[in-house]
Amino acid sequence: xxxxxxxxxxxxxxxxxxxxxxxxxxxxxxxxxxxxxxxxxxxxxxxxxxxxxxxxxxxxxxxxxxxxxxxxxxxxxxxxxxxxxxxxxxxxxxxxxxxxxxxxxxxxxxxxxxxxxxxxxxxxxxxxxxxxxxxxxxxxxxxxxxxxxxxxxxxxxxxxxxxxxxxxxxxxxxxxxxxxxxxxxxxxxxxxxxxxxxxxxxxxxxxxxxxxxxxxx
Amino acid sequence: xxxxxxxxxxxxxxxxxxxxxxxxxxxxxxxxxxxxxxxxxxxxxxxxxxxxxxxxxxxxxxxxxxxxxxxxxxxxxxxxxxxxxxxxxxxxxxxxxxxxxxxxxxxxxxxxxxxxxxxxxxxxxxxxxxxxxxxxxxxxxxxxxxxxxxxxxxxxxxxxxxxxxxxxxxxxxxxxxxxxxxxxxxxxxxxxxxxxxxxxxxxxxxxxxxxxxxxxx
DNA sequence: CATTCTAGATAGAACGTTCATTCTAGGCTA
DNA sequence: TAGCCTAGAATGAACGTTCTATCTAGAATG
Numbered sequence: 001x002x003x004x005x006x007x008x009x010x011x012x013x014x015x016x017x018x019x020x021x022x023x024x025x026x027x028x029x030x031x032x033x034x035x036x037x038x039x040x041x042x043x044x045x046x047x048x049x050x051x052x053x054x055x056x057x058x059x060x061x062x063x064x065x066x067x068x069x070x071x072x073x074x075x076x077x078x079x080x081x082x083x084x085x086x087x088x089x090x091x092x093x094x095x096x097x098x099x100x101x102x103x104x105x106x107x108x109x110x111x112x113x114x115x116x117x118x119x120x121x122x123x124x125x126x127x128x129x130x131x132x133x134x135x136x137x138x139x140x141x142x143x144x145x146x147x148x149x150x151x152x153x154x155x156x157x158x159x160x161x162x163x164x165x166x167x168x169x170x171x172x173x174x175x176x177x178x179x180x181x182x183x184x185x186x187x188x189x190x191x192x193x194x195x196x197x198x199x200x201x202x203x204x205x206x207x208x209x210x211x212x213x214x215x216x217x
Numbered sequence: 218x219x220x221x222x223x224x225x226x227x228x229x230x231x232x233x234x235x236x237x238x239x240x241x242x243x244x245x246x247x248x249x250x251x252x253x254x255x256x257x258x259x260x261x262x263x264x265x266x267x268x269x270x271x272x273x274x275x276x277x278x279x280x281x282x283x284x285x286x287x288x289x290x291x292x293x294x295x296x297x298x299x300x301x302x303x304x305x306x307x308x309x310x311x312x313x314x315x316x317x318x319x320x321x322x323x324x325x326x327x328x329x330x331x332x333x334x335x336x337x338x339x340x341x342x343x344x345x346x347x348x349x350x351x352x353x354x355x356x357x358x359x360x361x362x363x364x365x366x367x368x369x370x371x372x373x374x375x376x377x378x379x380x381x382x383x384x385x386x387x388x389x390x391x392x393x394x395x396x397x398x399x400x401x402x403x404x405x406x407x408x409x410x411x412x413x414x415x416x417x418x419x420x421x422x423x424x425x426x427x428x429x430x431x432x433x434x
Numbered sequence: 435c436a437t438t439c440t441a442g443a444t445a446g447a448a449c450g451t452t453c454a455t456t457c458t459a460g461g462c463t464a
Numbered sequence: 465t466a467g468c469c470t471a472g473a474a475t476g477a478a479c480g481t482t483c484t485a486t487c488t489a490g491a492a493t494g
Contacts, residue, residue: 013469031340035252039454049471051456060454115336122329122398123248135399164411167396167403172385174399175392179384181339182352182391186384194381194419201418202411230443255479266445268482277480 018056020046022070025063030113034064034120061126068117068127072134074110079141091149092203096196099173100188111177118174142166146206155210162209165202172198235273237263239287242280247330251281251337278343285334285344289351291327296358308366309420313413316390317405328394335391359383363423372427379426382419389415 024046028037039060043050057063078098086094121131143159143166150157172195180186241263245254256277260267274280295315303311338348360376360383367374389412397403 017469033252033336033340035250038452040452050454051458051472052470054455055469112336112339115332115339118395118398119250119329119332119336122332123250128398128401131399132401139400164408167400167408168389168411168415170399171392171396171408172389173392174395175388175390178335178391178395179388181335181345182348182387183356183384184345184349191381191384191388194385197422198385198415198419202415205414234443256481257479267480268446268484269444271481272443 014056017048017052018066020048021053021056021063022066026067026070026113029064029067029116030110033112033116064120065126065130067113068121068130068134071113071117072130072137075134075138076141079138079145083141083145086145086149091145092196092200095199096192099192099195111180114177115181139166139170142170146203149203150207150210153207155207157206157210162206165206169199169202231273234265234269235283237265238270238273238280239283243284243287243330246281246284246333250329250333281337282343282347284330285338285347285351288330288334289347289354292351292355293358296355296362300358300362303362303366308362309413309416312416313409316409316412328397331394332398356383356387359387363420366420367424367427370424372424374423374427379423382423386416386419 021042025037025042028041028045031037032041039050039053042063043053046053053063057066081101082091082094082098085097117127117131121128143162146162146166147157147159176188180188238259242254242259245258245262248254249258256267256270259280260270263270270280274283298318299308299311299315302314334344334348338345360379363379363383364374364376393405397405
């Protein structure tokens with residue numbers, strides 16, 4: 001009773017401060033990018049002193065790493081949301097519906113940070129490692145999701161069969177963030193029909209492959 | 218004879234130096250990003266002095282702007298290549314073939330810079346303006362390309378009809394760059410079939426719309 | 435044709451600022 | 465009282481930009 005609450009309290013205190021820094025840093029990084037944001041800026045945004053921040057993070061890179069990991073959690077929640085909504089069976093509708101949700105999130109706040117993270121990952125091995133590990137988790141989840149959807153139709157699919165399709169669909173999602181930067185006048189709703197059509201086609205094609213597979217068995 | 222070569226020579230000299238700086242800066246930016254690259258680094262890479270660089274560029278932002286504009290030229294060449302190769306009529310094959318070309322370019326060198334440019338555009342209005350203007354040019358070209366392909370089939374299409382599809386396809390292309398960062402083990406060839414299938418489906422769908430359109434006329 | 439002149443080309447030191455990080459010291463909690 | 469929490473000054477390096485000075489190529493001049 002004397003040890004556990006103490007430790008817990010301390011952990012909680014530290015966890016709160018860490019979260020405070022990460023939240024402030026997220027905001028700063030969104031506005032100015034990783035390398036144009038100073039520790040002083042973050043400290044002001046967090047309402048903490050510079051030394052205080054260094055008490056919880058070894059250096060600026062560690063803050064960046066923390067944020068990238070935080071980002072992963074968000075994507076996994078996105079997966080989980082789709083999984084639940086597609087429980088009824090209609091994977092396409094679940095994805096397209098969530099696309100709206102996703103885009104709203106995106107358009108309001110997350111696009112710059114997402115692009116910053118991936119751009120950073122393209123040249124910073126530490127960030128790349130986190131991003132790549134996160135992606136493997138996400139891709140695995142999606143493969144499971146696809147397998148489930150196929151099973152509901154009484155079909156079986158080889159995981160390797162759908163890698164190409166899954167990559168293409170992932171590119172579609174990731175690419176939307178870039179499109180919204182390149183063409184900010186674009187109303188996301190404009191391309192929802194096209195996206196729905198592409199999604200449906202891709203899944204239909206996978207189903208065809210699965211059918212062949214199971215008949216070949 | 219006395220004026221033109223003089224002026225020309227001077228312009229040429231300046232142009233050479235400008236290009237020299239841009240080339241060196243491109244390399245540096247690829248490796249370290251815009252904001253982690255110093256003028257000293259660029260000057261060393263270019264084999265020029267710092268003062269020399271400032272003789273041709275007002276500041277670092279101007280160098281970034283120069284590079285972003287240079288990037289546009291490359292994308293326009295990509296358009297032109299597709300246009301020529303699809304002259305025979307098969308737009309899909311031209312795009313898919315060029316996809317390979319595009320990916321090789323991309324994978325070897327251009328991905329980090331492209332991502333850096335778009336990430337920067339997401340928060341730097343000056344860069345955003347260039348990127349957005351470039352995108353409008355590119356999108357226009359693609360619409361023309363689509364219209365041509367449709368005309369070859371004796372179809373007519375309303376430009377507004379294909380905006381959504383075009384955006385989705387553009388997202389697909391842009392997204393590939395992000396995918397290659399998130400999953401570097403991905404062999405681009407793996408998803409070529411899926412991409413081809415999606416491209417074909419999108420174009421087929423547009424053709425259907427066009428047919429309706431022309432029969433409604 | 436030799437010389438002078440000039441404007442741009444080029445180098446690198448100098449400047450003031452800002453940065454990431456460390457250090458020191460006081461404060462709070464258990 | 466012991467140990468973490470917190471602040472903010474101190475530090476040294478690096479940055480973008482400016483400044484000054486030298487140099488060079490080619491135009492003008494005689």
